[in-house]
Amino acid sequence: MINIKILIATVKREMGENIANCLKENGFTGITVVTGSDEVLPCAGRENPGLAILDVNLSPVDGFQLCKAVKDGAGGHGEGLPVVLLTDAPVTDETSQRAAFVNASGILRMPFLPEALLLQVYKCGASGLSSRLAVSESRCRSLVNGMIDGALLLDSKGRVVLINKAGEEALHLLGAKRTNDGAIVSINAIHLEEMRREISASKQGYVSLKMNTVGNNEKQFMVTASVAAGVDAREPVGVVITMRDVTRDNLLQGQNVKSERLHAAKNLVAGAAHELNNPLAGIQLCTELVLGDQAVSEKTKKHLSRIQKESEQIQAVVKSLLTLTGNYTLSKEPLNVNEIIEDIVIPKASQFEYANISFVKCLDEQLPIICADKNQMRRVFTNIIENACASMAETNTERRLTVRTGKQGESVKITISDTGPGIPREYLPKIFEPFFSAKDYKKSKERGLGLSIAYSIVNQHNGSISADSEVGKGATFVIELPID
Ligand SMILES: Nc1ncnc2c1ncn2[C@@H]1O[C@H](COP(=O)(O)OP(=O)(O)OP(=O)(O)O)[C@@H](O)[C@H]1O
Ligand SMILES: [Mg+2]
Incomplete structure (x- = not known):
């Protein structure tokens, strides 16, 4: 079974079916046959084939023009798709030049010899696959390297398969230990085996751990480890680890909590200070009245003076509290x-x-x-x-x-x-x-x-x-x- 999707577009369906049958007999699967030129680009976008075989006689857009559009990824399927052109006329210099101009990977003369068909398909399929693989690998690398979080993929033995720059830095800050052959043994003193056990025990299929950096540079990381499924059942599973620097988030969260608490405390203080003001004014007024009374003994006056002084102090504190809480109008x-x-x-x-x-x-x-x-x-x-x-x-x-x-x-x-x-x-x-x-x-x-x-x-x-x-x-x- 050969796992490559092939899109065949011919003027006559019978011709397309013949090619498809020949390929199927030779182990190819995932073949789609279309007949109109207007079906080619939508089908390429939908199926994302690894190879297209296009009849030059297609209309209203001919095979050469379609080849260019397909190569440019006009169907939304990605650029660089290899194309083999089909022609029922002899391959002249002009045909070869036109084919080269639209960057076709090969030309197949009809009626075709099965060997010639297979040769073209293998040749184009292999080169197409490898260039597509290179594109998809470079996309994968750009994705991983562009991540702000540290990311790494470990194989079943803990060896690093893929890692980005942020991942290297985070591993260093978190004091990761490695064996001589580079396999990760532990991160932040937590053994990889322990992480694996926790992942299998968790319902969600991942484990999140808070870790502090080692050394002077005090930072906090949120480390998440999950299972990396193998490509097929025979491949043992590895581990995907992401490491996010949450130092700033934690700080901001702490500041928010602090400012909420401060706000609540301010309201409480403002309320209490306001409530204290009235009885305090009453105490001060009565003290003054009694102090002015001739009948009051000197001893009592001494006590009253003390009350007056202390209440003045309380009033000063109340005033300060009201200022502190911003409960006054600026003039x-x-x-x-x-x-x-x-x-x-x-x-x-x-x-x-x-x-x-x-x-x-x-x-x-x-x-x-x-x-x-x-x-x-x-x-x-x-x-x-x-x-x-x-x-x-x-x-x-x-x-x-x-x-x-x-x-x-x-x-x-x-x-x-x-x-x-x-x-x-x-x-x-x-x-x-x-x-x-x-x-x-x-x-x-x-x-x-x-x-x-x-x-x-x-x-x-x-x-x-x-x-x-x-x-x-x-x-x-x-x-x-x-x-x-
Ligand atoms: N110039 C300074 N030199 C050294 N320490 C200071 C100086 N200014 C403020 N501080 C410190 O900041 C603290 C807070 O000052 P703040 O003025 O808010 O309170 P306080 O002076 O202790 O009391 P209050 O001002 O309410 O009478 C002080 O207790 C002191 O430790
Ligand atoms: Mg002070």
């Missing part, structure tokens, strides 16, 4: 950031002197005016400057606070740096989160809200805020606010 006005900085630092001159902090200001006199909420901006810079001063109180080296302003692109950029102990690398991603504080809660009043409030305010102004630091060398905060 924007044209603003010169330099003036705000001056307003904050001038009253602090004696504090700086007392704490031995030298203050360096490099304010751009041409700084563009921005449109922002003055009070909220004061909070942003105050919070950052207070953190800087507090951090420098912990050091005995030179204490220097530097504030720079300038125009950068379409923004005003403010840089605040100190020479304090700096922020440990592991804290940097957390400092803008609410309630993150490295300070001891019991010893200080800090609640870890200052920077998260600053972040929320800058965010509401469509600006950005970031921090950089090297432990032992201080910290730098950069704020950028758009010039409207």
Whole structure:
């Protein structure tokens, strides 16, 4: 049995059937005979033959023209199909030239000798098959190499039959172990045999495993292994493995969960802060009334003053929480950031002197005016400057606070740096989160809200805020606010 599909197109059906019978007697199967020229291309597209035998006398489109169309893959069957032309006239020079012009693989004179037919079919069939095989192999390679995921096909002994570049890299990152002859023994310490067992035990016919890379380059891969069926029943089955780098997906998923949680927490906090405001106002009013009463003893007044002070603190926290959750309306006005900085630092001159902090200001006199909420901006810079001063109180080296302003692109950029102990690398991603504080809660009043409030305010102004630091060398905060 010879497994090649042949399309025969002749003017007379009888002629086509004769050729088909001769081929069938010699072991060929999958033969289709058509008679009209208009049937050739649709049939080629449908059957995807490995060889076409075309009568030059076909009409209205003759065999030469059809040969060209078939060779060009006009039926949607792929290019390069070998074609043998049939002619009942003597093969003249002109016929040979025309045949060569349309790239026919051979010419067969009718009535045909079975040997001549078979010779043409074998010759064209073999060359056609090998060129089609080469095309399909190169397509297969392009597919595998074009994949972003690592892909490899292993034979029954674990030897690599096909692998792409991403696959080579992934195997290396996942610490795959190989035998001397290159067969894969394990990937990420999981034995190939174990994978095979899990595949056969699974209902879906594949197994998916999360793997972390070995070495410094920390990445996560999703590795899927499934059975690679052999071409026929005698061929033992191999394994197909795909390896997808899911590091970024995991990160994004984690960030989404985090931002959803943050959103829920913000709503909760905003609700609670709002509910606390009213009873708090009641406590403050009553305390003030009782304090004003002449009949109240000095001892009671002392207690009441304490209540008043504590409730003021609660009110400050509630206000901070409302700011943090963005539950306030910005009252924007044209603003010169330099003036705000001056307003904050001038009253602090004696504090700086007392704490031995030298203050360096490099304010751009041409700084563009921005449109922002003055009070909220004061909070942003105050919070950052207070953190800087507090951090420098912990050091005995030179204490220097530097504030720079300038125009950068379409923004005003403010840089605040100190020479304090700096922020440990592991804290940097957390400092803008609410309630993150490295300070001891019991010893200080800090609640870890200052920077998260600053972040929320800058965010509401469509600006950005970031921090950089090297432990032992201080910290730098950069704020950028758009010039409207
Ligand atoms: N300039 C700085 N140098 C070193 N660490 C800093 C600096 N600024 C902030 N940090 C770190 O970031 C943390 C968070 O700062 P944030 O202002 O949000 O909270 P806090 O100062 O602890 O409390 P709060 O500001 O609410 O009173 C601080 O506890 C500190 O560890
Ligand atoms: Mg602070």
